[in-house]
Every structure is written in structure tokens, then in C-alpha cells.
Amino acid sequence: MRRSKIVALGLMAVLLPASACGGGSQPDNSEPATFDTSPSGELKAWGFDNADDVGKARLDYAKSKLGQVTISLDATGFDAQKFTTRLASGDVPDVVQMDRQFVATYAAQDLIMPVDACFSAWKMDPKTQFYPAVTADVSYQDKIWAVPQFFQPAAVMLNQRVLDAEGVQPSEIDTSKPDELIATAKKLSTADGGKPTRLGFDAVPTGQGPLWLLSYGGRLVDDQGKPALDDPNNAKAIAFLKKLADAQGGYAKVKSFSDSFDFFGKNNQFVSDQVAAQVDAQWYVNVLSPYVKQVKLGAVPFKDQNGQPFAVTGGSAFVIPVKAKNPDAACAWMINLVTDEAWMAAADARAATLKKTPGAINTGLFTGSPSADKAIKEKYVTGSGNAGFDQTIQTFYEVVGNGKSLGASPAGQTIQSELNNAIVAALLGQKTPEQALADAQAAAMRAYDKIAG
Template sequence: MRKITRTLVAVGAVTAVAAMSACSSGGGATRSGDVSFSTEATGTLNAWGFENADDVGTSRLDYAADQLGDVEVEIDQTSFDAQKFTTRVAGGNVPDVVQMDRRFVATYASQGLIMPLDECFSIHDVDPASTYYESVLDDVTYDDGVWGVPQFYQPPAIILNNRVLEAAGVAPEEIDTSQPDVLLGAIEKMYQESDGNPTLIGFDPVAGGQAGLWILGAGGMLVEDGKPTLDDESNVAGLELLKRITDAQGGYAKVKSFTDSFDTFGENNQFVADQVGAQVNAQWYVNVLSPYVDALDISAVPFRGVDGEPFAVAGGQAFVIPANAKNPDAACSWALELTSLDAWKAAGEARAATLSETPGAINAGLFTGSPEADTFVREQYVGESGNAGFDQTISTYYDAVENGETFGASPAGQQIESELNNAVQSVLLGDKTPEDALADAQNAAMRAYDQAVG
């Protein structure tokens, strides 16, 4: 029997995770020895995830359904919401498996709200250490246990607008985040303004959404043994560099106002319109640009850490099993089937079929969280596109994925990210010094940490 029921329900925005402690049993993380799994997957499985599923998602859902013929899968296909989840936990009405950002996983693990999955992996003969990138596995590892089944890994790199660089006499090698003075010199050559407002920015660091990348890449440290370390003095350098970059282009407020006006997903996007010389982007953005290949001249360079080597941070989702799940055996089997090599092969085939229906479409590959799956999809479906710039860009992302580091798993993971973004904004706007902003962020993050583990 093969059946998938997909339920679409509108939900509110994601809320702060601090309220979760009110729903916790107070018992802390459940140890691996207290949880057992079986390979017998039967009955009804209630899942939450796969909102707006594309061909990659639907092909994997179909594959898992074929493998688990005795399981009836019912899916709430809405985005994860912390308030909704904790409300369901408090009411005893939890799904069997939930898809969420990996930054949430350690928070729920510390509260005892999800199950450790070491035995889930073990009874299915899956070795997490050899299945996933180390940085991806680190994201879901807490208190010596693995608490989530990872999927996806979107590495960052810097996409270059070759037309803008060439017009300004800037070489790609000058877009080097490990050499601030060289980078700022290149920015100065490319930057253009009118009446004090940017009309072309040399380099968009995407400060509001990539704060962790800049801090860690400059040698900083956000988490140590699960505890926030936002006020560590090593975090100052990344903030100072971000401020130098935005100040060199009219200041953060003007840069943000300008970048907010970009037609990011449209035919007049910032690369087509020559509004940017270089920009930090996650790998998925290559797919956004590919329909406009004839109007573009792009290439890419890696984001480089303080040592000059390519640098990336892990990011993506994971499947977790709530502590009071009614069908954990089916949940374990389903999550592992969805992220198996064969499931990713099916996804790679589905994506290639979709692209074949669009003349000139470029296959940028899949970045799954699994080295073996990434290699298979690349070798099978990612060939020369006929556009050297796009091919080089795609290759740069594949190189970047091998150099990943984790943000650091913490019971206050989501709060750390939120407070770091607040600190970055206050520094870039000139409201606080980096030291004061990071100290305030640390105090707030530690309150969340103490509440989570207390």
C-alpha cells in the first residue's frame, strides 16, 4: 500500500524559542540508552515538513513511500513554527517526525523534547560519520548524541559580475575576504553613487543574513561546549571588517536601502542590471540566475577565512523525532529513506528531467549534506553547460562544500543567531561599538542558554 496525504495549513511567523522551556518536562536531554527503535515500519506516520515541495522534494517523498509500503504517511506541509511546535508538545499532539532548521535541534534536545537518534542510525546500519559532512553532523550533535537526520547543505561563495570588475580594472583575485585592504581597494574602484546614494556597490557582503559567516571566517567563535561565546574578543575582527565594507559604500543604511531595491529573483536582477560587482550568495542562487544566462557574465571566488583558505559554514535542515511520537519506528525509517543515497539519486534524476524541459537551463547540482550523494549527482548530471562562467561558478561551490565548519550546536542556537544579527546591525549603524554590541548580545544569549538548560 502506498499513500501520502498532504495537508496545507496556514501558520504564523516563526517565534522566539525562549518560550519552549515552559513546555519542557524539565528532565533535560534523554539519553540514547533510554530510547529504542525497531526496523518494523508500519501504521500511520504523521509528518510535518516539505512546505512548497519542488521536484527534489516530491521525488524523495515518492521514493520513501515506495520503500515503506506498509506505512500511511500524512503530511502537514507547512513551514516549521516554534510556537506551533511547543503548543502541540504541551497539548500532547505531536507529529511523529518534524523537519526544522538545524539551529533548533540542540535547543530541543536540551529540553528533552526530541529523541536521540543514535540507535535509529545503528539499527538501520547507517554510520552518520561516514554519511554526512563533518560540519553538517556537528550541527545536530549535542551532549555526545546525534539528535537529527540532516538534509541539505548550502555553502556560500562570492559571485562576481565580470562586466563590472573589468570596467573598473579589478581582478577576481582582489575579491579576497582574507585581505581586507585589497578587498576595500577593489570596492573603491567599483563603487558608484549619485547624490550620495549608491548606484553600484562594489561588494555586497549581505551583512544582515551572513553575520555568522563573517564572524567565524575572521577567526571568531560563537559557541563553545554548547555555551554562547558572542563576547569573545576574536569576534570583533569580523564585525569591524563588515563595517569597513559598508562605510566604504555610503554606510549601512544606504547600502541596505539600495540592496533591498534589487530585483533579486527577476529578469532585472542585480547582476543583469550591473548594480553589484560581487556578492556573497548561497549555492541555490545559481539556480535563480541560470534562466538569464544570456544576459550575464559571472564567475565566482570562494569566501576565504583569515588564513586565506576557502571557508564555509554549515546550514540546512534536519528531521527530528519528538519525544512523545506515537510511531517513532516509522519516523526513523522514513527520515533515513528520504536522505538515503537512492533517494538523492531519484531527486537528481527528477531535477535533470525538469531542467530538460527548459531550453538552455543549467544544472547546478544538488547539495544534500552527504558527500557521496553530492558526488553522484555532480558526476551524473552536472556537465559543461556551454557557459564557462557558470561552469566555473558551479565548480567553486562544489569546492567550498568541502571546507565547511559548524556554527556550533547550542541549546540557545536560534537565540545566538538572532542576537548576533542584532549586534551586527547596531554596529553597522554606528549605534554601538563592536565590543559593546557583542557584550549585550552575549548577555541575552546567556539568558536563553540558562533558561534552556536550567
């Protein structure tokens, strides 16, 4: 996600409290053989923070399906250290929302339950309910450990006003043709006194790094979940990113300039013509929709080096801690938050909100479920009257079915953090891509060994 924060994992802070409440080959409170689909009692949920109209509608829908359950919702954000501390103290919630990159970490420590039986009890097939790559995000050692939600694909958003002025066609913004892309980015870039005033192509390397690695055939983990940051193809991707940054003034200047963008405001980089093209997640279309009259948008899919469009999955998920007191209610609540009916209730709520805002554009919801996405698109994404916005929205719908998972690893968050460190070091010229990735691999393996070893 653009401008997303990499969660700072104090590894020992996560691991040491965990030793008091799990570990070994079998958790103390192993997965029930079956889940009761008529739960009762109290459900304690944690991590569903900052619920907007979409979230509140889904919460209301799930509550209506759990009539005999009293739901207590702790809406504070998930915190890794707090999670293990709560488990160690016995203050265990029944269900927790967290980033999917955490799921395998806690699965490897026997701190959460596998949920295959939960899906079976509610007759939901995760292989069809979710995009395959989304299910892969929460699969580890042949089990599914969480109920996933959302998939915000990335694509290349275009400032068509700038492209038109420079005589550049959208087809020339092609990530599968690196040499041509660098030349086009250089043509579209402007500077004043050596400082960038417009980026021809904002690759967002520390926000979309995994996308670039996978586009070159690289990977973050192997099939067993072990770190694989030293894959030679990863170095090829980072070497390209350095060439691209150097062609636009160098990474230090590019980063300083992009950090100055009014990303969420009225003087954002598309309104102010500070970018000609930028890699963005789908949600950013919503940010720009209030400025529809001030921008001229377009989009092209992000492609791998074979010319195939794709996107990298990511998002949040719900897990059940092994010591949950009411796993039946937790299972029922999670499932009823991600049914097609729950998502349509959310889409109805979003449409009602947009109806109150003159000129607002319905860009759809990207739920992680292909059937829900299709139904919502057919009902609500009916055209805004702005050809550029409509084409941009359609581009994201075209790539969402081509998702690739980063893979599930016990060291997932550490791998992401170390990858960013490697990218920055290489783009600044402090290390070669190979050296930076070797150092990142060593750090990621230390984390992996401490958790899964």
C-alpha cells in the same frame, strides 16, 4: 541563506508550553534500545512544506521503502510555538522537519529523541554519510539528535562584466586580504548624489554574518554550546564589515540600496550591474540561470584570514519527538529520505524538469552528503556551454567539502537573532562592535540559562 528570515523566537512562548511535556534529566519516552527496520502502522510527519520536484521525488522514494506504513503528511511550515503547543496537548507528530539551529534547543529540554540508535539500526554511519560539519550541526552532549539534509555553501559571486570594465581581476576579490578588498570594493562602487548605484562588494552582513565571524577566527558558541558572541575575534570581523560599508557610502545607504534589488526577478542585481561582487549561497546560481545571456558570471571562494577557503553549514533536519507514537516508522522514513538512492531519485526528477526548459542549466544538488553530491555531479553537472556559469558552479563544489559548523546550542536561534542585532547596531555606529556583542552575549546567555540552566 541570502534574504533568509531570522525566525522570531518568543522565548517564553517556546519555553512555557514545553514545561508541561518534558524537562528533567530523562524524557518520559526515552530512546528505544533499538529501532525496528520493518515498521508498520501510521506515520504522522510535519514540516515538509513547499516540496518541489526534488522534495516530491524523495517523498515518493521513501514511501516506496515503507510499504506497510500509511504516511500522513502535514505540509505546513514548522513553527516553534506551535511545536511546543502540540506536544503539550498530546497532538504529537512522529517526525518533524525543522531548521538545524532548533535541534539542540529541543534536545536540551528532552523534547526530542537522540537518533544514534536509528542510524545504527539502518547501518548508516552519520560520520561518513554526511559532511562532518553537517553532523556537528545536530550533535549535542555527545549524541546525535536529528537526521540532517542539505548544505548550501556560500561563495563570492562575481559580475565579471563590471570587473572587466574596471580592469579588476577575480584574484583581487579576496576576503583574506581585508585592506585590499576594501580598496577594490571602493574602486568598483559607484554613487549618484551620495547614494550607491553599484556596490563593489556586497558582504550581506546580516545574512552571512556567521561566515564573517568564523573567517576571523571567531565563534558563536563554545564547545559546550554556551553563547560566545563576545569572543574578541568576532569584534574584529564586525569592525571590518563597518569599514567595508563606510567605504561604499555607509551601512544605512548600502542596506537601503541592497533592499531595492529585484533579487529573484529579471532586473536582479547582476543583470542590472548593481553589484560587482556579492556573497551568495549556491542556490542563487539557479535563480540566475534563466538570465544566462544577460549576465557574465564568475566566482571565487570565501576565505578565512589565513587564506583557506571554507563555508558555514546550515540547513534543515528531521527529529523524532519523545512522545511520538511510531518512532520506528519515523526513523525508517527519515533515513530513506537521505540515502544516496533517494538523492539520486531527486536528481533524476530535477534533470527531467530542466529538460523541459530550453537553455536550463543543471547546477547539481548540494545534499549534505558527500557521496550523493559526487554521484549527482558526475551524472548531471556536465557543462552548460557557458564558461562563467560552469566556473561558478565548480567553485561551490570546491568549497562544499570545507564546511565549518556554527556549533549546536540550546539558544541557537536566539544567538543568531542577537548577532544580527549586534551587527546592525555596530554598522550603523550606534555601538562599538565590542559593546554590541557584549549586549548580544548577555541576551543570548539569558536565553541559554532559561533553556539549559
